[in-house]
Amino acid sequence: MAAGAVEVAAFDRARAYKEWEVDGKYFGDGREVALLEYIYGHPNLEQLRGNPAKLLQAIDTFAQSVTGLINIGETKGAIVCDVIAQHKPAVVLELGGYIGYSAILFGNALKQAGGKSYFSVEKSPLFAAVATSLIDLAGLRDTVRVVVGTGAEGVQRLYDEGLLTSQIGMAFFDHHKPSYTADLKLCERLGLIGGGTILVADNMILPGNPPYAEWVRASVADKRNMDKTDEHRGNPNLQYRSRFVKSFEPSGQEDALEITECLGIEA
Numbered sequence: 001m002a003a004g005a006v007e008v009a010a011f012d013r014a015r016a017y018k019e020w021e022v023d024g025k026y027f028g029d030g031r032e033v034a035l036l037e038y039i040y041g042h043p044n045l046e047q048l049r050g051n052p053a054k055l056l057q058a059i060d061t062f063a064q065s066v067t068g069l070i071n072i073g074e075t076k077g078a079i080v081c082d083v084i085a086q087h088k089p090a091v092v093l094e095l096g097g098y099i100g101y102s103a104i105l106f107g108n109a110l111k112q113a114g115g116k117s118y119f120s121v122e123k124s125p126l127f128a129a130v131a132t133s134l135i136d137l138a139g140l141r142d143t144v145r146v147v148v149g150t151g152a153e154g155v156q157r158l159y160d161e162g163l164l165t166s167q168i169g170m171a172f173f174d175h176h177k178p179s180y181t182a183d184l185k186l187c188e189r190l191g192l193i194g195g196g197t198i199l200v201a202d203n204m205i206l207p208g209n210p211p212y213a214e215w216v217r218a219s220v221a222d223k224r225n226m227d228k229t230d231e232h233r234g235n236p237n238l239q240y241r242s243r244f245v246k247s248f249e250p251s252g253q254e255d256a257l258e259i260t261e262c263l264g265i266e267a
């Protein structure tokens with residue numbers, strides 16, 4: 001096991017999602033709209049309204065019995081909820097919202113911990129529309145806001161509109177894997193990361209993200225050298241302490257999160 005790694009409890013196979021792949025597609029083949037219809041046609045719809053936990057259970061049931069969904073799922077989700085309960089971020093930025101599962105789970109955890117705002121950036125306008133509808137159904141409209149665009153576009157727009165202008169409590173990276181490092185560096189450049197900010201990156205095994213892992217695990221001295229030659233400039237002076245946390249995809253495949261704490265600026 002890598003230094004700092006934590007092995008979590010075994011995966012509950014009875015709750016596994018169905019295979020994601022259907023006819024060579026993993027998402028975007030109509031399953032997200034089918035989910036929306038399933039939820040709004042649910043016999044207990046009124047019990048899901050305003051109840052994030054019950055709504056998430058219904059989404060899990062769809063993914064266990066109809067079609068797999070590329071959500072973070074219960075097992076990795078519980079690890080991130082613990083991080084939110086422990087660090088109590090006021091503002092969370094998520095890149096890669098999909099149908100809103102993590103935004104509902106973590107937005108609710110943020111609200112319970114006394115936090116204020118959860119921004120979820122999603123490239124696909126269709127997925128963003130599904131997410132917005134489900135977030136509204138969960139009763140989290142006052143806390144969670146969906147922004148349509150790539151990670152970089154969303155972060156820059158939130159900054160330009162004055163919605164994200166100072167240090168945030170947590171950033172969650174779950175979008176285009178090669179964009180994690182560049183988008184983190186954009187957040188660093190804009191002053192959104194500082195002492196106490198927590199970074200959570202998903203899919204560190206499936207498929208893995210060596211450039212991101214290298215950046216958040218490097219010393220300030222090494223980052224100063226690395227940043228000079230990178231077209232995406234960050235703030236190499238931010239000191240990070242990072243750990244690799246093993247867990248499972250909702251399908252039961254092994255995966256890991258990288259959980260990084262910013263310790264502040266090294267002079």
Ligand SMILES: C[S@@+](CC[C@H](N)C(=O)[O-])C[C@H]1O[C@@H](n2cnc3c(N)ncnc32)[C@H](O)[C@@H]1O
Nearest residue numbers: 071072096097098101102123150151174175176
């Ligand atoms: C794994 S899913 C996110 C799952 C979600 N966080 C959850 O756990 O419920 C990845 C999402 O990132 C979106 N995406 C892909 N490239 C993106 C980019 N450059 N910027 C923002 N979102 C992107 C995809 O459309 C997809 O919805």
